[in-house]
Amino acid sequence: MNNEELWQAVLAQIQFNISQASFATWFKNTKILNKKEGLVIVSVPNNFSKEWLENKYNKIILKTLHNLDEGIKEAQYTVNHTEFKKQPTVSLPETDQLEFQELKINRETNLNPRYTFENFVVGPFNELPHAAAWAVSKNPGAVYNPLFIYGGVGLGKTHLIQAIGDKVKKNFPRKKIKYIPSEKFISGVVNSIRDHSIESFKTQYRKYDVLIIDDIQFLAGKEKTQEEFFHIFNTLYEENKQIILSADRPPKAISALEDRLRSRFEGGMIADVDFPDFETRMAILKVKSQEKRVNISDEILEYIATNIKKNIRELEGALNRLAAYQKINNKDADLLIIKNLLKTAILSPVKVINPRKIIQIVAEFYDLKEKDLIAASRKKEIVRPRQIAMYLLRNELSNSFPAIGRKFGGKDHTTAIHACTKIAKEKEENEILVEEIKLIKEQLYL
């Protein structure tokens, strides 16, 4: 007879000896925790039950136990209420009152319950990362280790990698999972160096079965953090613990990243999340509007999906605005109102970008000063960013070549033509360049 059956047999007999109310009150949520050498440890939900069973029912419990199993000589009671914790399942209707987001996050894993596979919309643009993520969640540590997911802002990287954590937790409740944005990781390293506790910091990370680090590109240039991370990475990797990373660009394109780390990142599976196509944008809008319980016609969703192309977060923002409008005015919005409501969201990119902005962002991206780009330097590390800036002016703003030349300190229009053709040509062969330009563009349109 195992412990469970034994306790059931005890309960079955005891219920005849005491009143229904007492039985329900004192024996609810009790069980045998352990049985060893004639000593039975009974787990009870609180101190009141403990006192009561010890003082009032110990004799009858022990006698019943003894009748069932002659070896049992003693029973002890211990309070153990973690066992009976109920899982929160209730979802509250959405209201406009904002909440502290920090409280929704699980303290052990850092995962936000909002992000699951169930509410992740799959389309051609993210099929590969989704499939890889799904495979990892089924079998963490065994396939695709590390899993490296990259892609632009607001395309669902965080959602996807957190969904892996969520799924692993459901599939393997015993596995220790940790999600951490890399900024937190960096400040963790910095603090532990300051407090001379770097060893315990590392030990803590080594015990995780699944380690998820978001926005790993922020590690660039932080040599000490990279070193510590390298050691943690190796330990986990050697023990077949799953590592999941995300970044806004592929490992190759992360500058100031140590080669040994880069090669490790590239050792597993790399998958990129692209911009969603129209159909997927529609699907996302439909899922989100259902989640928010708002009723919006297809015509309007189509309008939003056609006009917001590059960022899922913005899609959601537009939907929120619409939902708020409908709630306040208590009527469905028509297309004219939508156009008005979403004016800022849709038009803003066009308004924001101008030649100065491009030069500024390119300079920032390559860690240069704006005036370096404009000055007449022929240094290689300046010439190339300058050419990229010229290329962008031509392609994004359709500036004329002479105008581009003028913007860069009165250069000849042939210089501008040369720059644009050179970059266009190189883009065809050089993957890093493609990524860099993609990233710069993202920052432009953010």
Add this chain to the structure above:
Amino acid sequence: MNLIILKENLKRGLDIVERITGKNLTLPILNNVLISVKKNLLKLSTTDLEVGINYWTLTKTEKEGKITVPAKLILSLVNSLPNKKITLEEKDQVLNINCDNYNVKIKGQSPDDFPIIPKTETTDFIEINSIPFYKGISQVVEFSSLNQTKPEISGIYFNLQKNALKIVATDSFRLAEKTLYFKDGMDIKKETSFIIPQRTARELINITSEREDKLKMYLSSSQVLFELSFPEGNQPQIQLVSRLIEGKYPNYQEIIPQKYETQVVVSRDELISQIKTTSLFSGKTNEIKINVNVNKNKMELFAQTPEIGENKSEILVKAEGKNTETSFNFKFLLDGLTNIKSDEVIFGINGIEGPAILKPVGDTSYLYVVMPIKGN
């Protein structure tokens, strides 16, 4: 059992222990108070199996013994008796009460069926001054979550350090933190934290509010015991035992904003009265809009409901940072303001979706964080 006691003493004890009875339907004996007499002390005990209270008072004892009777009934009865000596006598599970011209018989229940209130598992205790303690708890107790799906935040969080005790509650829309600073430092080995149910906190306020005394706190892994002694010696007078809420309290410090986009210093009374006026027009959503114009040092409160009307009012303030237009639930603002005791308050706002803060000017011991209502 047979004893003589002053009405006032019996009433005071019953007042304290009666409050937690009468909420359990499955076990009727929990509606009762256990009256027991040993030597010259009368002990009253009640419990709802989450909290237990013991209360001792002096009596002239003729014969030791014990009985349980319905707590609400005996309290109502004692309240209506004249302010004189009362004789309590138990015979065959019936309690005879004699006082002046009254002769009462209450049918009791066997004391053997009454739950045993758990004793402390530890002899280590921490001593705290009761007055600042109960005042501190009452400044946060209302803000714990009523929603049981997140048990951790349904309670009040205590964080005890060498030099300070932090008392925190949040319902995920707002958060209050009170810090009690110890002048002499606490004799504790390391920082300890625990969460007590909101009920327990309320009872704690109830038992400690009247008296300036040292409150002893015995903490063990699954329960806590608070104890006040008789002024004359070590004999405990009131004991409150409670279970602790299992789980880790959220890392609440991350919620407290350290910087504000807009900072306003404003008279507390004026702000309260304007919020109250404006709130008449806030409708079902309780939403009022707060506009801060930094250049003009002006704060404007606005609320409107199409069917009722609208109100706009202005206060002169000291403002810094950016202009802002943020909506709040007026009740949440009032809840925070009424727990602040200073003449002027700091109101820090972080845009339309960031956490805002209310805190007294010149007092770092209290703060109240509140989330806005999503603006349009």
